Amino acid sequence: MNAITPSSGPVPTGRNQTIDILRGMALVLILIVHCSFDFTGWDWTIPEEHVPELPMAALNPTVGGLVDFFLRDKARALFALMFGVSFALQLARSEQSGRSFERMFIKRMVLLAMIGLVHGHLIYYFEILRLYAMAGLLMLLLWRLPNKALLPLVGFLTVLAPIVGYGLLQALGLDFMAGRPPQSEIFVAFTSDSPREILSINHRLATSTYLPGFLIGFGMPILGNFLLGLWLARKGWLQDPMVHRKALKRLMVVGLVFGLLLQSSSLIMPQLDPASPVWLFLLLGIAFLAAAPMLMLGYVGTITLLCTHPLWIRVLRWLAPAGRMTLTHYIMQSVFAWVIFYGVGLGLYGRIGPALAVPIGLLLATFQVLLSIWWLKRYRSGPLEWLWRWAIEGLRPQWRRESHSAP
Template sequence: MEFRPVGSKERVATLDILRGFSLLGILLVNMFGFYLPMPHIADLSNWFSEAQDIIWQQLLDIYVQSSFYPLFSMLFGYGLAMQFLKAKETGASFYRFAPKRMIILFIVGMLHAVLIWWGDILATYAFCGIFLIALMRLRAKWLLIIAVVVNGLYHAIILSLYKAGGMFDTTTDSLSVDIVAIQSSIEAYGVGSWMDAFSQRLVDLSIQLSPFMWISSLFTILPYMLIGAALGKWRLIEGAKDKLVTWLVLAVLGIGIGIYMKSLPIAGAQTFGNEYLQVYIGGPMLALGYIAVVTLLTQLPFIVKVLSPVAKAGRMSMTLYIMQSIVCTVLFYNWGFGLFGKVDVQMGVFIALAIYVCQLVMAELYFSKFKQGPLEAAMKRLTYGK
């Protein structure tokens, strides 16, 4: 029996809209990494001194930061569960192609990280995806239980250590700053050549892709994928019209708890403990809320029609994600337009919005002639041989 990816007629509009929506959130967050020496900034909230920058950074901290990688992780798990169920229905071999796809995705991610930008997330998704594939045979409730237990225990242990160490009373402005590393990054990206940027990128990658990052991703990113896979096995998005109350509860709880948790370091004390709650509890809760709100809105046909450009962007999300890195490195690095360190937070947001709108237009034009994004088509050929 032939195993193939989801075709254009079988796509779920809500999932594509969510992917397209995620592209904007991811770009807004990644902008800091494009124009600032992010791997060497101990705490971004203490980096800015101008009132306007602080306000914009706080708004991004609450509504965007740490919410879109969990959202995309859940979508990743949901999509993989759809493929698993489809293979099961057709009698195809899911385990023949799924690991191969993760290996290819890992290679693409590492090439992206080494040659374009150090902040790649694709390789991490592929790494966690291998473990997700191994667990995919389990029933949906067990996927959800494993996700909650693994993620819950991990954060419970760390928060207990934070509490014992007084981290809920220690402010983040006590962090030391590596001035030498920051200056080196500014020189390499801001005034250096392509080779200078390449050398600095390898240094930044040693921080971004440290052994601790790979291990911690199994306790953070993988559980989000498992949650998405559980939702996918229950087909909660496809059957949203029959589960409106469930999605409404998720929307209220996700948005409410998420915004409250993410506001703690801003409305309250800016301590290590509150920032941990903001990132690792508030972030994924708000992501779940966003998924629920978009799912509810897309039950209205005119909303789906209005958001059609966003859905098209979601259909070529990997292509547009890599394109964002290419465009931004050209804009900010010295071998391009040299804007590294020369824009404020507000301008960074406007640049991100402008890039995103251009990508929506490009996706609309592209799908008037083609059925898949270029990288998506290449992935399909390499994975399925067609």
């Protein structure tokens, strides 16, 4: 029996260019979001009196609003979705080869957690590999659920669970932000030229991500998006888009239309009177949480359909090599923060807003894409992917290609 069952999806026999393109797109979008907000301190730590002094001050709110509306949370959801897809494909390959999937996958998640701990506490506090490792282990308990049970569970984890969780925390009088350093301290530390001060604040922020509020708001939706990726892989839509064009068109239309309508709640909520009925805040909160996965599915349907067109695939296939080096590039993006944005480097943190951060993010993403193409013509995998495979399998993988050919 196919390991992706219950499913109509085929067992994969090699790399799938469409799936690699989606992974590469997720990397690009995440970098743009991080550059716009986390790496610059925009809408988070920059003192209000400094905002009018930033370059292109009149454009910053508009550009930041567009990135927030169309990409924030959606890029993270796409990245998590592709993990779920990969889970299903790895499961299929393992069963086809007769190997034990569970033992190997647990080993993968333990290693992923170790990488996440080092990455989070030493380089980038808001990293998600730790949550991926925890959610991945929970996937082992849930992957056998039938398709008809997956989607309701996805809805609960991505929408209802955060609402209920935050409600319980509020009822218990717990502070969602307890343990997080004050914003003024964060701003001073990241603009400092002292590596020790940056490491210290980064560690404190990474520690605060273990608080219940963070785990509820980010951990549960990550698991939900993992399961959504599993559901998609079972359908086989991404593995063979030419066969499933009608289904992908429905996914695109429903995702984009309903996603944009739901995302409009983010424009309404700030305008509400604090005295408005609780049910109205609750309704808008549900709409807001549902918007990210819905809009993300619209993006997935759109990109996958474009991959079936000869003209578009010639453009989008440039992203595929980056999608084969996701671990390397994800860590590299955090290094960009130290070199370009923090005080130990060029010191752009707190000195620019989204209007300049988005072009910087696009330039960095272009660099990663081109680097991937160059690298994979010479080597079989990214450097961290190579070390990852060595650690998992216990055998040193082949490193170089025999000839410089296209990956």
